[in-house]
Every structure is written in C-alpha cells, then in structure tokens.
Amino acid sequence: MSLYVSIKKTLNEFELDINLAVGKSSVGILGTSGSGKSMTLKCIAGLETPDSGLILINGKVVFSSERNINVPPQERNVGYLFQNYALFPNMTVLENITIGLKLPKQERIRIALEKIEAFGLGGLENVYPDRLSGGQQQRAALARILVKKPEILMLDEPFSALDSSLKWQLEQEAINTIDHYDATSLFVSHSRDEVYRICSNIAVVSKGKVDSFGEKKEIFENPKTVSSAKLTGCKNISKAKKIDSKTIMCVDWGINLAIDNSVLEDLNYIGIRAHFFEVAFCERTNSFEIEIRKIIEAPFTITILFNFKNNNTSIWWEINKADWEKISKESLPNYLSVSPGKVLKLKEEF
Amino acid sequence: MAGENIMDYTPLLISFRIALAATVITFFLGIYSARLMVNSRSKWKGLIDGILTLPLVLPPTVIGLLLLIVFGKNGFIGDFLLNFNIRVVFSVSGAVIAAAVVAYPLMYRTTKGAFEQIDMNLVYAARTLGLSEHKIFWKIIIPLSLPNIRAGTILAFSRALGEFGATIIIAGNIPNKTQTISLLIYTAIAGGDMELAVRWVGIIIVISLLSVFSVNMFTPAKSGVGRSV
Numbered sequence: 001m002s003l004y005v006s007i008k009k010t011l012n013e014f015e016l017d018i019n020l021a022v023g024k025s026s027v028g029i030l031g032t033s034g035s036g037k038s039m040t041l042k043c044i045a046g047l048e049t050p051d052s053g054l055i056l057i058n059g060k061v062v063f064s065s066e067r068n069i070n071v072p073p074q075e076r077n078v079g080y081l082f083q084n085y086a087l088f089p090n091m092t093v094l095e096n097i098t099i100g101l102k103l104p105k106q107e108r109i110r111i112a113l114e115k116i117e118a119f120g121l122g123g124l125e126n127v128y129p130d131r132l133s134g135g136q137q138q139r140a141a142l143a144r145i146l147v148k149k150p151e152i153l154m155l156d157e158p159f160s161a162l163d164s165s166l167k168w169q170l171e172q173e174a175i176n177t178i179d180h181y182d183a184t185s186l187f188v189s190h191s192r193d194e195v196y197r198i199c200s201n202i203a204v205v206s207k208g209k210v211d212s213f214g215e216k217k218e219i220f221e222n223p224k225t226v227s228s229a230k231l232t233g234c235k236n237i238s239k240a241k242k243i244d245s246k247t248i249m250c251v252d253w254g255i256n257l258a259i260d261n262s263v264l265e266d267l268n269y270i271g272i273r274a275h276f277f278e279v280a281f282c283e284r285t286n287s288f289e290i291e292i293r294k295i296i297e298a299p300f301t302i303t304i305l306f307n308f309k310n311n312n313t314s315i316w317w318e319i320n321k322a323d324w325e326k327i328s329k330e331s332l333p334n335y336l337s338v339s340p341g342k343v344l345k346l347k348e349e350f
Numbered sequence: 351m352a353g354e355n356i357m358d359y360t361p362l363l364i365s366f367r368i369a370l371a372a373t374v375i376t377f378f379l380g381i382y383s384a385r386l387m388v389n390s391r392s393k394w395k396g397l398i399d400g401i402l403t404l405p406l407v408l409p410p411t412v413i414g415l416l417l418l419i420v421f422g423k424n425g426f427i428g429d430f431l432l433n434f435n436i437r438v439v440f441s442v443s444g445a446v447i448a449a450a451v452v453a454y455p456l457m458y459r460t461t462k463g464a465f466e467q468i469d470m471n472l473v474y475a476a477r478t479l480g481l482s483e484h485k486i487f488w489k490i491i492i493p494l495s496l497p498n499i500r501a502g503t504i505l506a507f508s509r510a511l512g513e514f515g516a517t518i519i520i521a522g523n524i525p526n527k528t529q530t531i532s533l534l535i536y537t538a539i540a541g542g543d544m545e546l547a548v549r550w551v552g553i554i555i556v557i558s559l560l561s562v563f564s565v566n567m568f569t570p571a572k573s574g575v576g577r578s579v
Binding site: 042045046047072073074075076077078079080082083084086088089090091099100102144145148 | 469471472474475476477478479480481482485489490493494
C-alpha cells in the first residue's frame, strides 16, 4: 500500500515539480490556493497528464513518460472526493453508488444498499442529491467512492466551503472513514488546523514544490523553511543575519536575538509564532521594549499589533483573553520577551 | 391557392414538413458538433465556431445564394447529386436544406452552452469511478443538458418554420410544392390579397407564441437541474 510520485508539469505561473513517497498512512498536503496541490491530485488520478515523470500506485506504474505509459483515470481505481462532492444531480443516491460498479445488476444493488446502510443513509436510496443535507452528501460521496474499494483515497479540500459547525461534524466523520479505510490517503487543504487534526504526516507544498515533508509535530514545531513556517501559521518572520554562534540579528525588526543551539550556516530568516511572546517586566534575555499599535479582540483571544522600539515593522502577538485581562489590569506591557528555544530558524525558499 | 372562403391548408402542411425534416437534421448535427467543439483543443476552434454560427448572423439571402452556388447544377455537390437524378434547386429538399442551415446555429449554440456549463468535477468524478467517456456523455452530460437541448430544438424548429430568404432563392416559390406559409404571405401581399395574408399572419403568430411558451416551459428557471449540488 503505497504511492510514489515524481512528476513535472509546466503550469501558467510556475513549474509543478512534485516528489513524494507515501506509505500506508494519511498524508496532509498543505499549501496556499494555487500552489499546485489539486493539480498534483489530478495527475495522480489521471485527470491531468504530467509533462514527465513517474507515478506508482501500490507498485503499479500508472504513469511513466519514459516508458510511454499513461493509464486512463477509469483504470487507476483512485478514490477522489471533490470539494462539492460531485454527486450526479440527475441520479438518486442508489444510482450514484451503483453506476461505478461493474457487476450484475442484482449484485450491484445489493452491495450498494449495504454501503448505504453502513453510511447511515438508509431510507434515502431513492432521494436526489439536492434533497440531501451537506453531511448526507458527503457520506453519499464517500460511499460511492469506497464501494469501489479504491487503491488510494484522495480528498480535495472537502470542508473549505462549509460553515464551522457543520465542518467539525463532517471532519470527524471523514477522519473516521479514513481511519477505517486501511490505505494510503491524501488530504489536500489550505487550513493548517484541518490538516493537523486529520493527518499523521504533512507535506507542505509551495509554488509547485514539496517544501517539506514529515511527521506533523515536527513540521509544526520545527519548520525549516519560510513557506513551511507561514503555512503552519507563523505570523512573524524577519530576514536574519548570523552574528555569532548564539546570536542572530533580525534585519526587519532591528533587534538581536539569542537562540539556544548554535546557528546554522545557511540560516537567513527567523520566525516567532504570535503566541510565543511573553510579558517581561524588566530587561532580560531576549526582552525588548515595545510600542503597542492596535488591540484586536476576538471571542477568546486578543491579538495585539506592536512594533519594537525604533522600528516600524508590525508584529503580531496573540494571548488568551483571561491572561490578557490579568496583564492589562494595571497598565499595558512595555516589554515582551521570547524564549531562545522558541525562535524558528528558517531558510529562504528558492 | 385558397378559394373564396375555403382555406387551403397545404402551405401549413408544407411548412411543417420542411421544418420537421430540417429540425431532425439540425438536432443530430447540432448535438454532435457541439460535443466535438466542446472537447476540441484545436487552435482553430474559435474560427470553426465562428463559421458554424455564421448562418445566425448572415442575411438569409446571402445563405440562399451560397447554397445555390454549392447545390446548383454548376456547384460541386449539386453536380454530384445530379448523377443520381437528385435536384436540390427548386425542390423540397432544397427548402429543407435552407431551413436546416438557417436553424442549425440555434441548436448548436444552445447545446454547446449546456455542455460547457456542466461542472467539470462531475466529469472528473465519473472518470475516477470508472465510467467510460461514452457512458459519461449519455448518462450524465445529455441528461443534464436536456432542458437546453429541448429549448434549442424548439427554437430551431420555429426558425425553420419561418424561413424565407434562403428558401425562396434555392427552393423557389412553387405553389403546392415549396410554397411555405412565409412564401405564401409574401405572394399574397405582392398580389394585393391582404385578407389572405392577414389570415396566415394570424396563424403564424399563434404557432410562434406556442413555441415561445414551450421554450420558457423547458428552460430551467431555478438552479435544481443541470447544476452540481
């Protein structure tokens, strides 16, 4: 159970150049819109043709420019869940599920009805998709895909168009399905939270390339590149210059930062996550005088926009509301610090 | 021709027969060419689309003349058909060809519009589910395009029924043979028989209104059909 992708395709704005080897696990593909995530899935499914490269699904060659192999999507047996679920509006739930099955009619209906039951759609066999709720549509689409026992499962931003209450419910259902379906699954999203909740491994895709790939904790706690840091939610990123083995200069912010382990030679950016700042009451390691520009209130968190003294660049600081109320009771903080271990050491992407 | 008080309905029959035959031709040609054009990736696509739409914007007399050049006894198709003793000029088949050519772009464009509106994700999903291109066309694309195909058919039929300019040039105005309602009205006015002309005008208005109503009936006003969910 595995997937191997090594493809190139020239697109309008950049060249897609994806290298990815995935075992039997769920991999989240995280990237901004237009970074080439969906195009990658379409190439794997055979809906788009790469210019060159090789794609193996469970050891079978489905695309090879060298050997002139391009298996049509119909024969790749890839499960593809689209954002709008793509249920055929002119067919009932039952017809939607049976149409992909190549079996005698009786057998088709029996298997489809089993799946309908398993996905909690009993009683809706003869209903058309526009009469289904969002959750039922997702389940029908998943049932339609899984009834074919696909070799791999690919989900293309299935939750990005939903409102948040429904999103949570559908997400949990999808996680359940992915977990129960014992195969390679790819989950494409631009939401770092979604990817983190759903997948065990993450590939960060930026401008058509896999920027970093690994265990999700590692990617989130220790991103190595500027785009990985941004996509995992790091709001504050500055150009940086090494001063000595334990100190770097943040060019955009006009400060020097101490970091814990020695500075990598090719480091040229640093990042500080918005919630890594702490209030400091006097000068100490990595504490800096700040000027608060703006306080933005959300239901449970406070976001503060500030700049370091004698510098104009805005920096984000996030804190939960209860803590903020404690801190700001007397006066607004003048000093913030960041622990040397929390500074992200980054490389610029090329 | 019509007698004193008795209405001769032959022109109505001729009109209907010609329009029906022309509609059948445009129906298949229109759907087929729309499918080819939607799937085509040729760089000449724009030009071909323009040519296929041309009969909609050209004056019918120009179309008539062009047909005469092609189907006349000196035209290359006309000359070929004469070998089999088939004469297009001044015959019913000429009238059918004229009506079909003029009505064709309406069928072609409405069908093509429907094909283009179909959510590509439906086609993609169908492919990953293993449906052949043939099955995708007949089980998904055609059913979802049905309202537009119906509307296109009715529009094409109405256009064919009212055809005048191209028909009079290639098929002539032969009573009881190629004289359709439009041609009869023209003849009646030219001959000063206003009463006859007005009577036929009334009939053609009723028929046209009926087709407009049926087009509106078949064109989806709400989003339910023909869209993805």
